[in-house]
Amino acid sequence: MSWFDRRAFLGALGAAGLALAGCGFTPAYGPGGAAGALTGAVALSEPEDRAGYLLNRRIEERIGRAPAGRYRLETAIETDTGDFGTTSTGSTTRYRIASVVAFTLTDTATGAEVLRDSVESFTDYSATGSAVATLASERDARERLMVILADRIVDRLILSATDLPG
Known part of the structure; x- marks a missing residue:
């Protein structure tokens, strides 16, 4: 050039x-920017399990922690695991984990629902190694999936931030 x-x-x-x-x-x-309205302003619901904890952890990494925030984010996680790859003998070589997270953002001052939406994604993991390797792959895949979903939630919140009251 x-x-x-x-x-x-x-x-x-x-x-x-x-x-x-x-x-x-x-x-x-x-x-x-729109993210400034959310930084340190969103309190998260208590996680019910490891998936909820991982989801909350990533959301807090992105927009900060706010135990008594201006908004409250409630999440509900649904996860499904299924066979994704098999050999000719019927042995499973890969599994797919798919999740949907429904979420609601509420104004804590008024109790008004500000946003209701859902996000979904999936990830796979290999089952061809030892039992320990397969368990580690599954655990890593579940963590990756929650990071992806949390990032999508934060992106939706940021896109909606211009419509938030106050």
Whole structure:
């Protein structure tokens, strides 16, 4: 790439940045961004099991901990595990874990429901190693799945933050 092409490319990037700034674009995590309304403002429901704990842990990593937050997030996790890969002899080589998390965001001051939605995802793990390796793979897959779902919940909350009261 010649210097002229690089300059043209960088100039186009700068122009695109100015165009986005002119249309009111604000980065979600930037100053005045939508994520700022949620940071430290969402209290989470008590986890019922390990999946709930992992989900809450990731949400707190993303938007902070708020035991007495402006909003309360209630979650309900449904998980299903099934065979995903088998050999010609019928031995299972992979399992798929699918989960749906229904969540409700409530304004703690008024008790009004602000947002009701759900997210879903899946992940797989291998069952071809030893029993210990398979258990470790399953545990890791469940943790990955909760991280994916928590990230999707936080993304939905951030997208809805402009509609939140106050």
